[in-house]
Amino acid sequence: MxxxxxxxxxxxxxxxxxxxxxxxxxxxxxxxxxxxxxxxxxxxxxxxxxxxxxxxxxxxxxxxxxxxLPEELDAPIHRYGPNSFVLYGLPQPVAGKVTGVLGPNGIGKSTAVKILSGQVKPNLGIFEREVTWDEILKFYSGTELLSYLQQVAKKTIRASIKPQYIDFIPKVFKGTVGELLRSNDERKMLDYYAKELTLDTILDKDLATLSGGELQRVALTVALSKEADFYFLDEVTPFLDIYQRMIAAKLIRELADKHPVILVEHDIAILDMVAETVHIAYGKPAAFGIITRPKGVRIGVNQYLEGFVAEENVRIRDYPVVFETRGHESDVEREILMQIPEMTKSFPGFTLKVAGGEVRRGEVLGIVGANGIGKSTFAKLLAGVETPDGGKKFDTVTVSYKPQYVTAATSDTVEFLLRQATKRFDSSYYQHEILEPLGLMPLLQSEAKNLSGGELQRVAIALCLSRDADLYILDEPSAHLDVEQRLVTTKVIKRAAEDKGAGIMVIDHDMYTIDMISERLLVFDGNPGANGLATGPFEMKDGMNKFLGLLGITFRRDKTGRPRINKPDSYLDREQKAAGEYYYYNIDAAALAAAAKEDGEGE
Incomplete structure (x- = not known):
């Protein structure tokens, strides 16, 4: 084929x-x-x-x-036309369960949900004529999806969808947060969701003034509040801090007790925590996608990270994703690049204090903390965008800064923007270390204003790393990137730090990204929205223990070295808290087996 x-x-x-x-x-x-x-x-x-x-x-x-394509593939489920994207397989909504879908962007996940929600009628790869529902149901005869698709054919399915990109919400709905939420409160759960997701303080704010994290929580609340037969949630974690992600996971699990939920999520720690089964989606983005049969979440995630789907006997990636179980200390003696000065910055109702510290050449310094606690303000202080109290701007070193929220209204091509940022565009180094790994070669002639969120994020990362600077600051570079893109991005950033002999700071809420990329950690503590305190940098173990201790969340590592969130008040959660070890913790086989059994996974 x-x-x-x-x-x-x-x-x-x-x-x-x-x-x-x-x-x-x-x-x-x-x-x-x-x-x-x-x-x-x-x-x-x-x-x-x-x-x-x-x-x-x-x-x-x-x-x-x-x-x-492999010859044993069945007929396609849907194809958009000649020389267009083709999808094989569909995820299976299951009542009372959260079904995860794990795979790269552009692999057909959105197409699948449009079919399951009745927005798109599958054509079985036939586009010369209209395919009848009798043909479609015959194709699915004898499968678990048959009864579900029969309801889709009768148009009796009502779906609630939380879209991947939330930027358009203020453009579609003009008004306040409260007006939007009340107009969609079909399950009469607004008071509960507003309290859990801390939206009660912003109900009177206009949607156009919301931050990315606030808009993400509003979008999730709207999706959960609707009365539907099937809920599809596409990326609920971008711009949310780890505590907000845990709350979102709890609310999704509560909803799934009564309704089938399909969750597409690139934060594997959260997907692992909330889903019972997972479908792996693989193929070639924008070309074809294959969605596997459901697997246990632990097995499915590990197979995806390994890059080999055992049941299908298919290698979906040339390399495995490996998590280092040793400490993150560098073997290289690093020279100090700069001293972070003691600083304060006050706004009406909020004050940030920076305790100081140092940044070393060639290192990637992770920055963690809750939303609204001053991380982005800290980045802007170092970048010279904001001036600290006292009036003296930070100008010890040159800084290249990628902001948290990336937008582009220009019709300039990607190539034009990158050539403006660097004189090395035509060099072999730039092609092989920046453009190719970030997947930008096919986008060079595309206009920036037409890029998707993930494409725009990769361009913004490239622009930041292209400039000549001593210090590079990237604010939430993992947002809207899939798992493989996050892995590649961490490698690009780490190599850039070494090759340039520069310091790189990465602000992120994805624990896998922070785990893979950071050599040391800067930790933000305080009262979100009121005050923040930046301390460190700490070595990774000490920094993660401090940060997660503030949140009351523990991680364990399974046999593959992959960090996994412990369920609150579970055996390992209690044991690690008692030992004061929230992240890097050596667990014997018996304890791992007990944790797996408690998670409902068996041994």
Whole structure:
């Protein structure tokens, strides 16, 4: 089975020499295997294509993919048209359970939910004519999805959807937080959700004035408040701190006791905590996606991180994701780059105090703390965006800063923006260490204003690292990135710190990202929204124990070295708190077995 994909947003036939046609062997023999269509983009005949892949290599914009699929795949569930994305498999909503979906962006998760919610009628890969529901139900005859899809066919399914990108909410609904929540309070749970997610203090605020974290909590509350047969939650954790993520996980579990929930989430620690089963989604983003049958959450997450799906006998990644179980101390004697001065910054109702410290050359310094406690203010003080009390700006070193919220209204291309930021754009180093790992090569001719949230985040990271500076500060670089993109991004940032001999600060709430990227930690304590205190930097073990101790949350490591959240008041949670070890903790096999049994996973 072979499919040909033309990425329409990358195909620019007027800017190239139409190499795909010029070099195609079948075109040279007289066949019309590749043509330029009326829309000015390439069209490939899958019947005539021999799969040589020459056009893929010759296309200057990486707009083509010729993919050989496993022969044992069933017919596709849905395809958008000739040379377009194709999806195989669907996740299974299960009453009384949270079903997780774990996979990269652009792999068909949104398409799957549109089918399950009745927004899109699956076409079984047939787009020359309309496929009837009788054909679709016959295809699913004998499967667990049959009864569910019968309800979809009758249009009796009502779905509540929390979208991935929440930026458009203030554009669609004009008004206050309270007005939006009250208009969607079908389950009469507004008072409870507002209290749990600390929204009661912002009910009178206009939606357009909300921060990303506030908007995320509002979007989750709207989705949970609706009366529906099926709930689909797409990325609930971006811009939420670890404590807010735990609260969100608790509310989702409560909802799942009565209604089926499908959760797409890239924070594996939270997905691991909240889901009972997980579907792995793999394939090639924007080309094809395959959704596996459900697996136990621990087994599914470990297989995804390993990069090998055992039941399907498929390797989905060339490398495993490995978590180091040793301490994060560096073997290199690092030179001090700068001293963080003691600073204070006061706003009406809020005061930040910075105790001082030092940043070393070549290290990545993680910054952790609750939302509203001054982390972004601290970054702005170092970047010179804000001036500390006393009036003297921090100007000891040059700083390159990536803000927490990334937007782009410009029609400039990605290549134009990056060339403005660096003179090294054409160098081999820049191509191999920045553009290729961050997956920016296919986006170079795209206009910044047309990028998705994940694409825009990767461009912003590249722009920050492209500038010449002594200190690089990246505020929440993991937001809207999938698991594999987060892994690659951590490697890019760590290599940049070493290669540039610079200091890099990373503010993030994803514990996996912080675990993989940080050499030391700066910890923020205080009362969110009122006062904050920055202390450290600490060595990783001491810093994580301090931070998680403030939140009352414990992590353990399983046999793979993967950090996992302990359930509150569970055996390991109580044991680790008693020992004062909240993150790095050596647990014997018997204790791990007891924890797994308590989590309902068996041994």
């Amino acid at each position: 072979r499919i040909a994909i033309v990425h329409k947003d990358r195909c620019h036939s007027r800017k190239c020499g139409q190499e795909c046609i010029a070099y195609c062997p079948r075109v040279r023999t007289g066949d019309e295997t590749i043509q330029i269509g009326e829309n000015g983009r390439a069209e490939i005949s899958e019947e005539l294509c021999v799969g040589c892949g020459i056009c893929v290599k010759k296309c200057p914009f990486e707009a083509l993919d010729i993919i050989q």
